[in-house]
Amino acid sequence: MTEGGAATERRQVTLDCDTPVIAPPGDVPRGGGGGAPRGAVSRRIALLAALALVALAPGWRDSPPAPVPLRVTVSAHGVATGVAMGDGRVLTVAHVLDGARSVRVDGRPARVVRVDRRLDLAELAVPGVAAQPLRTADAGDDAVLHVFRAGRAVALATRVRRRVTASIGGHSRPALELAAVVEPGDSGAPVVDARGRVLGIVFARGSRGAWAVAVSSG
Numbered sequence: 687m688t689e690g691g692a693a694t695e696r697r698q699v700t701l702d703c704d705t706p707v708i709a710p711p712g713d714v715p716r717g718g719g720g721g722a723p724r725g726a727v728s729r730r731i732a733l734l735a736a737l738a739l740v741a742l743a744p745g746w747r748d749s750p751p752a753p754v755p756l757r758v759t760v761s762a763h764g765v766a767t768g769v770a771m772g773d774g775r776v777l778t779v780a781h782v783l784d785g786a787r788s789v790r791v792d793g794r795p796a797r798v799v800r801v802d803r804r805l806d807l808a809e810l811a812v813p814g815v816a817a818q819p820l821r822t823a824d825a826g827d828d829a830v831l832h833v834f835r836a837g838r839a840v841a842l843a844t845r846v847r848r849r850v851t852a853s854i855g856g857h858s859r860p861a862l863e864l865a866a867v868v869e870p871g872d873s874g875a876p877v878v879d880a881r882g883r884v885l886g887i888v889f890a891r892g893s894r895g896a897w898a899v900a901v902s903s904g
Contacts, residue, residue, distance in 0.1 A: 706758065707766075707873045752878050767874040771820040775815075777901075806857075833869070855902075862877065865894065
């Protein structure tokens with residue numbers, strides 16, 4: 687472990703991740719109407735502060751734009767998050783597709799191209815989704831989690847606590863433990879570094895934070 691950094695040893699751990707962060711349709715906050723509930727103002731201030739920290743991070747303003755989260759809706763039973771990979775392709779988590787009869791990304795019809803159950807990742811073809819090719823990285827402790835809050839895309843500053851090989855349901859995958867609180871619908875959210883490179887994709891929440899699959903070392 688480097689001084690002040692996250693643990694990098696690849697030790698095997700078994701994660702209890704039976705609670706995926708997928709929101710049933712209708713449970714995702716859309717915002718608007720009736721004024722802000724108690725505590726909402728404080729949360730928004732905290733989000734703005736996190737965005738300010740991201741904007742002031744060394745090298746951030748000179749880097750290519752970070753990936754923008756996309757809303758993935760599966761049939762009538764699940765809402766998750768995805769990220770554009772370029773060439774009309776979108777990356778999301780595989781478990782949200784279980785039992786899917788139809789998939790839409792930001793309202794556009796999507797087709798499942800590839801599913802990797804070991805990594806819990808899936809690739810979707812979504813005509814009309816334009817983006818630069820996805821850039822990945824396997825190092826970096828300071829990170830930003832791109833999610834939806836109140837129906838809007840926001841960036842949450844977080845930190846990679848440790849990197850491990852996680853055993854889940856008989857499959858092993860390279861995983862990142864994040865110091866971040868995730869909500870229903872955050873499965874598939876991209877975790878990026880200060881240069882806009884994707885470190886991981888959120889797949890579950892844990893007792894101390896969240897878990898993401900490390901995309902560049904899978």
